[in-house]
Amino acid sequence: MSRLSNLRSVGHKLYSGEMEYDFVGRQKRWYAVSALILILAVGGLLGRGLSKGIEFEGGAVYTVSKPGITVSQAHEAINEYTGDHEPIVQKVGGDKVRIQIASKDTAKFNDIKNALSNKLGVSQNNIESELVGPSWGKEISNKAMQGLVIFMILVVIYLTVAFEWRMALAAFVALVHDIVITVGVYALVGFEVTPGTVIGLLTILGYSLYDTVVVFDTVRENTRSITKQNKMTFSAAANRGLNQTLVRSINTSVVALLPVGSLLFVGGGLLGAGMLKDIALSLFVGLAAGAFSSIFIATPLYADMKERTPEMRALKKRVEQHQAAQAKAAAKAAAAGEPAADTAADHDADDEDEDDDGEPAGAGSGTRTPGPRRQPVSNRSRASRNRPGGKRKH
Structure with a gap:
């Protein structure tokens, strides 16, 4: 209970601004970590490459009927024919085993069937065999790529309309980041790419985008009137929203x-479920990458682009001037032995007397509390002072 209460306390402090971690200010660190992960993922993709399943590369499917047959017996019977591809062996019913071997070499189709018949001690009439060509998998790959491109275009359009183009660009970079990492992990661990992988990949894109949009919405609320004050930069406000x-x-x-x-x-690991394992790996890696990118990539990248605009540069300059003035006032108060807060308040009041146009500098900003003003001199008193000799009429 104490740990739970501590976690709630930390969450409340983060939300109220009492406690903050500078994610945006340490953006170069997160970029470096992300770049390292991407290099490993791309290296695995270019080095080992993807291991495509039977649906994409073609191969053969065998269904063996024999009372008491086990998955391990089927594995031993086809070990010498599997090559680099891990066969998918599943129990189908009580007395059947289904074996999938992904391979472009269909010349060994009959040899594998004969080996299964001999090693498992069953007649070839009890082995159903089927060749699967790669054309169907190629069509699925094209459809998946088309769906991915359409999804990306719609995401960019929606975020541009709902937020702004910088947020759309940051979210797009985060999505590409998640895709590359997920595909790279598949190449590194050697899992076969199946239709289940494609389903999982498209699913994580929506989840990653949802997490990013939630953060962006809070950042937008915190920075709605950011230019009307001079105490917080855009990056600081975005970091608070994060x-x-x-x-x-x-x-x-x-x-x-x-x-x-x-x-x-x-x-996948204990039960050996083939497609279940493929979907789960893409979801697991994609969800973890999506959580990382929404916190460490999307928002810092958006804040970095926003800080380059003229308005935010001017705001940053005003904030720096305000902070320097406060530091100077605090040092002056410390030297005089006065409370630093009172001196800073007097300094703010002096600064707000008039701006270049003769109007209060803090008017409409809502960021400073004006100090005591001098009372205006009445017209009668002003007139009496303007008389020759400076004497007033009693």
């Missing part, structure tokens, strides 16, 4: 990863 949604992002990611991890490690 901290406010941090606990929510972590909670949703953990809750989503727990069942997916169960599918991957229990369903």
Whole structure:
């Protein structure tokens, strides 16, 4: 209970601004970590390449009928014919085993059938065999790529209309980041790419985008009138919005990863479920990459682009001047033995007396509290002072 209360306390402090972690200010660090992960992913993709399943590369499917047959017996019977591809062996019913071997070499089709017949001790009449060509998998690949491109275009259009083009660009970079990492992990671990992989990949894009949009919405609220004050830069306000949604992002990611991890490690690892394992791996890696990118990539990248605009440069300059004035006032107060807060307030009041147009500098900004003003001199008193000799009429 104490740990739970501590976690709630941390979440409240992050939301209220009492506690903050500078994600945006350390953006170069996150970019470096992300670049390292991407290099490993691209290296695995270019080095080992993707291991395509039977649906994409073609191959053969055998269904063996024999009472008491086990998955391990079927594995031993076809080990010498599998090559670099891990065969998918599944129990179908009580007395059947289904074997999938992905391979472009269909010349060994009959040899594998004969080996299964001899090693498992069954007649060839009890072995159903089927060749699968790669044309169907190629068509699925093209459709998946078309769907991915259409999804990206719609995402960019929606975010540009709902937010702005810089947010759309940052979200697009985060999505590409997640895709490359997920595909690279598939290449590194050697999992076969199946239609289940494509389904999982398209699913994580929506989840990653959702997490990014939640953060962006909070950042937009925090920076709506950012130029009307001089105490916080755009990056600081964006970082506060990111901290406010941090606990929510972590909670949703953990809750989503727990069942997916169960599918991957229990369903895929212990039970040996083929397509279940493929979907779970893409979801697990994609969800983790999406949580990382929404916190460490999308928002810092958006803040970096926004800080380059003339308005935010001018704001940053005003904030720096305001902070320097406060520091000077605090030092002066410390030397005089006065409270620093009072001196700073007097300094703000002096600064706000008049701007270049003769109007209060803080008018409409809502960021400073004007100090005591001098009372205007009445017309009668002004007239009496203007008389010759400076004497007033009693």
